[in-house]
Amino acid sequence: MQLGIVTLFPAMFAAVTEYGISGRAVRSGLMNLELFNPRDYTTDKHRSVDDKPFGGGPGMLMKTEPLMASIAAARRAVETKHAAGADNSESKGTKVIYLSPQGKTLKQDSIIDLAQRESMVLLCGRYQGIDNRVLESEIDEEWSLGDFVISGGELAAMTLIDAMTRFQPGALGDEGSALEDSFSNGLLHSPEYTRPQSINGQGVPEVLLSGDHEAIRKWRLKQSLGATWLKRPDLLQAMSLENEQEELLEQFKQDYLRD
Ligand SMILES: C[S@@+](CC[C@H](N)C(=O)[O-])C[C@H]1O[C@@H](n2cnc3c(N)ncnc32)[C@H](O)[C@@H]1O
Structure with missing residues (x-):
């Protein structure tokens, strides 16, 4: 599975790339993660990645242009890698998923479905989230960990990656064990x-x-x-x-x- 991750905190992903079952899946090439930091797509001298919301109110939003540029770069990279490794040329189906408290709640059956995909881009929000126009134009699906709010999408994306890894053929020592887990x-x-x-x-x-x-x-x-x-x-x-x-x-x- 090819994964493009858009995050302001790429170092956090060591938790899934270096440890346990997901770490082993990454090292063996079953899962391939590429990280895209919106800060690397800024054009101002302060490399700003947040901006004030129109209409006022508490908090900041993720700045729109670096966010759009990093999503586009992630989509391109994942589709190119997927096309290079795929037997067919169906590489344009890569969905952009926004981890969001407003999304559909992740359950084991949704994890099993998502784990069948060959590629995806995961967007990790920060601050008060993202501009609604980015949501409308760039995001294909929103998925949530549950009815509570955490400070950023990274832990949600890592949770999703770890759970999907359990359904990658060859990731677990015993193939059947994920299917015997609770909820399966x-x-x-x-x-x-x-x-x-x-x-x-x-x-x-x-x-x-x-x-x-x-x-x-x-x-x-x-x-x-x-x-x-x-x-x-x-x-x-x-x-x-x-x-x-x-x-x-x-x-x-x-x-x-x-x-
Ligand atoms: C502080 S939250 C923003 C919450 C937003 N203001 C709202 O009330 O809907 C910052 C980011 O954390 C992530 N996040 C927060 N709660 C989440 C959840 N339950 N599931 C998945 N991602 C979540 C999202 O990526 C979100 O953009």
């Missing part, structure tokens, strides 16, 4: 245990030590349904459960109410 099948992940087998008098559910794969699968599904019922009942309401799932959830509820 609509449910929360079941509880997990590692060594030691006993700690401070707390053991591990016997079934996990049994070697009976079918019993373990059923136990995990039951716990996954139960965790979702207890912690995120809204997720269950949005699903239609299969017969086996209905039965296991009923058993979980009975066990839970009995204990």
Whole structure:
């Protein structure tokens, strides 16, 4: 995946390019990030990247011309790289995404869809955000982390990049593990245990030590349904459960109410 990132704080992206699973995906070439700083596209001697809003009010906005120039440069670079590596010439489909509290909230299914794309430009806002004309002319999609406001789009862009990396073929040690994560099948992940087998008098559910794969699968599904019922009942309401799932959830509820 080719990513062009427009940001006033490119150094922040070391968090995804140097560490963990996303760092490994970058080093192996699965994800290619190129950073574009609007400050490098200024033409005044102070290299200003912010400006006052018309009509007054608190705060500043990102200055329009450097922002537009850096978005154009990012789009060009990503499309050129994508065209060079692609089997076909479908390189013009690169979307410009603005990370914004006003966007659609990111969920696991949107991450899975976005992760299929071969290229994108991510715009990280700062200050009070961007001029509405940039929004109308340059931005294809707005995506949000949730209904709260953070100080800049960098953490949102890095969150998106990290989450998409989990769905790049070859990025995880075990291909299937992202599909077993919470939300991928609509449910929360079941509880997990590692060594030691006993700690401070707390053991591990016997079934996990049994070697009976079918019993373990059923136990995990039951716990996954139960965790979702207890912690995120809204997720269950949005699903239609299969017969086996209905039965296991009923058993979980009975066990839970009995204990
Ligand atoms: C202080 S915020 C601006 C908020 C803007 N004045 C508003 O109320 O809609 C600065 C930047 O942080 C980013 N940002 C803030 N909250 C976000 C969220 N929930 N999801 C994604 N990006 C966010 C956006 O890029 C935004 O331009």
